[in-house]
Amino acid sequence: xxxxxxxxxxxxxxxxxxxxxxxxxxxxxxxxxxxxxxxxxxxxxxxxxxxxxxxxxxxxxxxxxxxxxxxxxxxxxxxxxxxxxxxxxxxxxxxxxxxxxxxxxxxxxxxxxxxxxxxxxxxxxxxxxxxxxxxxxxxxxxxxxxxxxxxxxxxxxxxxxxxxxxxxxxxxxxxxxxxxxxxxxxxxxxxxxxxxxxxxxxxxxxxxxxxxxxxxxxxxxxxxxxxxxxxxxxxxxxxxxxxxxxxxxxxxxxxxxxxxxxxxxxxxxxxxxxxxxxxxxxxxxxxxxxxxxxxxxxxxxxxxxxxxxxxxxxxxxxxxxxxxxxxxxxxxxxxxxxxxxxxxxxxxxxxxxxxxxxxxxxxxxxxxxxxxxxxxxxxxxxxxxxxxxxxxxxxxxxxxxxxxxxxxxxxxxxxxxxxxxxxxxxxxxxxxxxxxxxxxxxxxxxxxxxxxxxxxxxxxxxxxxxxxxxxxxxxxxxxxxxxxxxxxxxxxxxxxxxxxxxxxxxxxxxxxxxxxxxxxxxxxxxxxxxxxxxxxxxxxxxxxxxxxxxxxxxxxxxxxxxxxxxxxxxxxxxxxxxxxxxxxxxxxxxxxxxxxxxxxxxxxxxxxxxxxxxxxxxxxxxxxxxxxxxxxxxxxxxxxxxxxxxxxxxxxxxxxxxxxxxxxxxxxxxxxxxxxxxxxxxxxxxxxxxxxxxxxxxxxxxxxxxxxxxxxxxxxxxxxxxxxxxxxxxxxxxxxxxxxxxxxxxxxxxxxxxxxxxxxxxxxxxxx
Numbered sequence: 001x002x003x004x005x006x007x008x009x010x011x012x013x014x015x016x017x018x019x020x021x022x023x024x025x026x027x028x029x030x031x032x033x034x035x036x037x038x039x040x041x042x043x044x045x046x047x048x049x050x051x052x053x054x055x056x057x058x059x060x061x062x063x064x065x066x067x068x069x070x071x072x073x074x075x076x077x078x079x080x081x082x083x084x085x086x087x088x089x090x091x092x093x094x095x096x097x098x099x100x101x102x103x104x105x106x107x108x109x110x111x112x113x114x115x116x117x118x119x120x121x122x123x124x125x126x127x128x129x130x131x132x133x134x135x136x137x138x139x140x141x142x143x144x145x146x147x148x149x150x151x152x153x154x155x156x157x158x159x160x161x162x163x164x165x166x167x168x169x170x171x172x173x174x175x176x177x178x179x180x181x182x183x184x185x186x187x188x189x190x191x192x193x194x195x196x197x198x199x200x201x202x203x204x205x206x207x208x209x210x211x212x213x214x215x216x217x218x219x220x221x222x223x224x225x226x227x228x229x230x231x232x233x234x235x236x237x238x239x240x241x242x243x244x245x246x247x248x249x250x251x252x253x254x255x256x257x258x259x260x261x262x263x264x265x266x267x268x269x270x271x272x273x274x275x276x277x278x279x280x281x282x283x284x285x286x287x288x289x290x291x292x293x294x295x296x297x298x299x300x301x302x303x304x305x306x307x308x309x310x311x312x313x314x315x316x317x318x319x320x321x322x323x324x325x326x327x328x329x330x331x332x333x334x335x336x337x338x339x340x341x342x343x344x345x346x347x348x349x350x351x352x353x354x355x356x357x358x359x360x361x362x363x364x365x366x367x368x369x370x371x372x373x374x375x376x377x378x379x380x381x382x383x384x385x386x387x388x389x390x391x392x393x394x395x396x397x398x399x400x401x402x403x404x405x406x407x408x409x410x411x412x413x414x415x416x417x418x419x420x421x422x423x424x425x426x427x428x429x430x431x432x433x434x435x436x437x438x439x440x441x442x443x444x445x446x447x448x449x450x451x452x453x454x455x456x457x458x459x460x461x462x463x464x465x466x467x468x469x470x471x472x473x474x475x476x477x478x479x480x481x482x483x484x485x486x487x488x489x490x491x492x493x494x495x496x497x498x499x500x501x502x503x504x505x506x507x508x509x510x511x512x513x514x515x516x517x518x519x520x521x522x523x524x525x526x527x528x529x530x531x532x533x534x535x536x537x538x539x540x541x542x543x544x545x546x547x548x549x550x551x552x553x554x555x556x557x558x559x560x561x562x563x564x565x566x567x568x569x570x571x572x573x574x575x576x577x578x579x580x581x582x583x584x585x586x587x588x589x590x591x592x593x594x595x596x597x598x599x600x601x602x603x604x605x606x607x608x609x610x611x612x613x614x615x616x617x618x619x620x621x622x623x624x625x626x627x628x629x630x631x632x633x634x635x636x637x638x639x640x641x642x643x644x645x646x647x648x649x650x651x652x653x654x655x656x657x658x659x660x661x662x663x664x665x666x667x668x669x670x671x672x673x674x675x676x677x678x679x680x681x682x683x684x685x686x687x688x689x690x691x692x693x694x695x696x697x698x699x700x701x702x703x704x705x706x707x708x709x710x711x712x713x714x715x716x717x718x719x720x721x722x723x724x725x726x727x728x729x730x731x732x733x734x735x736x737x738x739x740x741x742x743x744x745x746x747x748x749x750x751x752x753x754x755x756x757x758x759x760x761x762x763x764x765x766x767x768x
Contacts, residue, residue: 028073032066038126045122051111062103097144101151104130109158127156223329228257230323232285258282262298288313288321305332351407354421359429362419363481366431370474377433378441378473381488384426385466385500394460401458409451438473445469445503466501477506490514521577524570533557535590536753539762540746543738548762550603553591554753575611584612585621592625594756605637610644619658633663641669645680689716693727700732713741
């Protein structure tokens with residue numbers, strides 16, 4: 001009964017049975033007509049036979065069965081097709097096939113033996129035909145088809161057994177072949193029907209889900225559906241639309257779409273660019289083309305908003321335009337969120353000024369206007385002076401407060417066409433779009449400098465700063481963004497080098513200086529790698545005996561093509577390039593190696609820059625050089641500047657203590673200038689103070705200078721610290737310093753810095 005239902009769930013099997021029974025039911029009239037027709041042919045073939053009465057009785061039974069079946073079909077023909085069927089319906093079909101096939105099998109089994117040759121041929125032909133026709137008619141129900149064919153086969157076999165003949169045997173073999181084909185076809189057809197029903201079930205389920213989701217979408221989603229005819233008249237709309245607009249169905253349906261939507265002209269102020277109005281929507285619809293995310297400016301509850309419409313055209317069976325079907329949604333919040341994100345991506349979160357992204361975009365726009373309309377402009381780069389001191393003294397919160405105040409001041413100088421951006425911690429950029437000549441930019445810079453040099457009242461107290469400004473003018477100083485920014489930065493560098501709190505324009509000399517600086521940096525790296533640097537030594541003598549007690553090691557660089565390059569030029573480059581520690585390490589190793597061959601009472605002095613002193617490998621480099629060369633640590637004198645001590649940290653103090661622990665001497669260079677503080681002398685134990693040459697230069701002619709030097713010398717004696725004087729060039733200076741009690745003298749009077757081979761005159765007792 002369940003043939004052809006393998007692998008089906010019960011619900012699928014019920015649906016498959018309904019389809020199979022429906023196929024058989026549709027063929028019922030033709031099947032009954034075939035039965036009655038074949039019965040009439042049989043009756044005609046036996047009209048002269050003695051079996052005619054029995055054939056007539058058989059025909060009556062067949063006809064009654066056919067009529068009853070046809071009447072059942074007639075009564076149910078207009079009923080809708082059943083979606084499911086139980087196994088009982090299959091059993092009825094099998095029973096019906098069995099009864100009908102038994103009747104036809106009796107015809108052959110009972111009358112074939114008594115029939116003549118003509119009648120036998122008719123019986124065999126009708127039996128084979130009915131087997132094939134009935135089998136195929138019942139093929140959608142394999143059990144019924146097999147039952148029908150099986151009983152017909154039994155009847156034929158009985159007849160052939162009773163009256164065997166060659167033609168009968170051949171026809172029986174043909175019948176068996178038909179039967180096998182029918183069974184195979186029936187099973188294949190059932191398999192195909194099962195697959196088709198399964199696909200239909202899946203499609204129905206998907207359709208139901210889509211329908212459910214669509215229904216839920218129309219009721220609950222923020223989007224709404226709409227449909228318009230070929231004249232753009234609204235035919236229907238989702239309930240969501242009526243909720244949004246507060247309109248009734250009769251106010252919407254039957255009217256053009258652009259009239260029922262709450263459209264408004266102009267900028268919705270929720271995006272950076274204008275959105276579309278009703279006229280633009282009408283033009284879009286009249287193109288009869290699909291469109292997506294058409295943003296329409298609307299008004300809701302007196303406030304501007306944005307609706308996004310998407311639609312596609314529909315066409316009738318003749319290919320004629322039949323209107324649009326589309327969806328719309330309120331994207332006001334999304335556009336506002338996107339606008340905020342775009343603003344954040346282009347603006348500094350602290351000051352709300354532009355950032356580098358906005359600066360780059362607007363600089364490109366300014367260059368585009370320059371190319372198309374010859375509109376000149378300038379770029380001003382600002383760097384706040386003494387901002388680090390504000391952070392250090394008042395805290396970063398005060399620094400942020402100051403930056404916000406400064407941003408407000410700078411914003412007051414900018415027009416709508418200008419661009420103001422914060423591009424670093426205390427760095428700002430200003431695209432002065434309305435500057436038609438350098439004079440206008442100079443006036444702007446002067447006003448900004450004047451405004452920012454006024455005291456600022458912060459929550460933590462009063463602070464004073466300044467600003468250095470570099471200016472590059474387009475197209476004079478460049479026609480591309482990189483060149484203009486680079487040139488403005490060079491001008492800013494010059495403004496800071498010239499004393500800060502001022503502005504400077506870019507000129508070609510700055511470009512030449514920058515190119516030379518870049519060249520020197522590259523060549524300095526090569527010189528360091530090839531050990532092309534050299535050491536010169538300047539002697540220091542005991543002021544009382546005139547005997548050399550120390551040599552200061554000074555690094556020198558002679559380039560094969562550029563010639564001799566001053567340390568005042570290449571040392572700052574090395575510091576900016578981050579290689580001053582490598583140079584300093586080389587000086588320490590080389591100096592210790594050379595000094596190891598001097599007399600034991602002659603020291604070597606080596607300068608340490610603040611950046612080198614703060615490098616993590618300083619202590620290990622000094623210790624390694626001493627151990628490698630065997631130099632007595634007390635013969636190594638390290639000179640540091642007061643700038644290193646301005647913002648002392650635990651690391652500075654621990655490094656000084658560690659160096660003292662090695663046994664090396666520490667000298668404070670350029671004492672008396674800059675930020676000299678007596679607290680340094682109490683906090684740190686120095687071995688030597690070196691008086692700056694600015695006091696020595698006028699010591700024999702200026703009473704104030706002489707008084708300062710005398711005070712430093714007496715301070716050194718009281719603290720038991722050796723004092724050396726730098727820059728001594730005359731006998732008068734030398735004699736006065738000796739009378740005042742200076743310990744050591746250094747200067748051109750004693751000797752200029754010279755290569756190691758030229759200082760042997762100062763070392764009569766030097767080791768070989």
